[in-house]
Amino acid sequence: MILDREHIAETYKQIQDEITKGLEILDGKATFDEEIWQREGGGGGRTRIIQQGSVIEKGGVNFSAVHGKLPETIKKAFGVDEDDFFATGVSIVIHPQNPWVPIIHMNIRYFELNENMRWFGGGIDLTPHYVIEEDARFFHQMMKNVCDKHDPKFYTQFKTWADQYFYIKHRQETRGIGGIFYDKLTKEKTGHSELELFNFSCDLGRTFVPTYTELANRNRDKKFSDREKQWQLLRRGRYVEFNLVYDSGTRFGLETNGRIESILMSLPAQANWAYDFKPESGSLEENTLNLLKKDINWAL
């Protein structure tokens, strides 16, 4: 099998299809709207948005495969002379209706500049409004399982990476309970062929639906009051802060005139801010804040 960019893009597209189908089954009510777009500089994508479902309030599952000339600033940052790039990937953010169901994010991507610069990146991370420890362990176990299938070192490395990456520095709290994150993986750095790295990214993509389906089904029918709803909206405010201030994908997209509506599909339908909100001592909200820290070992 030849691992070329077309094959990678086609497979990622298939994964987008599988995931949107899986999420529609999970939701049971809403379906995805699709928008197909072309990029002026080359390539394009399929943005799929689901809104006002029974489980999902707002979510996006995007596929894109773009190519063209790298902007000067990025060339400098990469320290390269070549400027013909190709990038393809699938990106997901799901904001659920019920505060007991967590927000989830996934991304798998491939970047190619030349024969020697072929990178894989991606990850899945979970942002519960209320951290439920059993669910957190289940989630990390699923991540560990997919990592272990490919390399016994992956989970620990990529889990630590996620703790570092999904961190709201100005709040000194993690975005959620982390997950796995990896970037610029090459065969040189990992000792794995590009085909193996690609297969890992596909397996990760295919772990998304069973993982989120389980987490959503565990919690989708739990009752909640205005208190939990308000807390969910405040936590979404933090999610907005992370995405607009720190997320490299978002900032890269905004700086390079990416397709705005596809980039900002990660933002929730509604987010709130309250001045200096402090949860009650001993409350579930306080408990959650205490668990939004790096280096908690959730997997067994």
Added chain:
Amino acid sequence: MILDREHIAETYKQIQDEITKGLEILDGKATFDEEIWQREGGGGGRTRIIQQGSVIEKGGVNFSAVHGKLPETIKKAFGVDEDDFFATGVSIVIHPQNPWVPIIHMNIRYFELNENMRWFGGGIDLTPHYVIEEDARFFHQMMKNVCDKHDPKFYTQFKTWADQYFYIKHRQETRGIGGIFYDKLTKEKTGHSELELFNFSCDLGRTFVPTYTELANRNRDKKFSDREKQWQLLRRGRYVEFNLVYDSGTRFGLETNGRIESILMSLPAQANWAYDFKPESGSLEENTLNLLKKDINWAL
């Protein structure tokens, strides 16, 4: 009269008092809560927050006077060796309840590094959810009046500067209808003494209450339906995008471990995002978008 940092800080503090008093009179229901804070590196501030008023849903009027050592990154950016800085200012953002009442922002600030680096900065800009042309003209006329009292060139210069600064690049729209913005004014650049520049900043600060009182009173009792409320929430989403992605004060504060709750008081109580919302053709929402552009000459 000697223009020293203590005098500037004391006067700005007085202006904060005048403004919070004026806004409480305007609101008629809610009052400000004050929090006094100290900065670890030196100095501190008074954060005043008003919430759930009859006119104001959420607003902050902050005073701070801080001093200490400049971080290395900032020293480099300024190209200086000295690192003992002093900065004082008043910052305001008001998010009103009624969608017909505009959001307003004001800042006046003074920065001192040494005898030769004494800068004034600031401005007022208006962000109507619905642009009402008569109100926009009134607002810009008020800004022009205060500028003209000090220098006939100020209004045109600072109005253009505001158009450039309050611009949401990734949306290709201005944040609102602009206003005035100026930064790093020195006696060398302007031909005005520091005392004159300081007096200009105080006059600007004292224009805030009469300007906003007039705009709020014109619109506070106007009826609105869910449609206007939803539009207000979407416009607030844009406000969040501007502040977290572009606003230098916000980003400077986040990067230098400023007092988070004081910095992020500019965010609204609630903001919404809808995927690819397009206003109806011929609607007031569409009319507003058409007026969120640079270089509209609002003053007579």
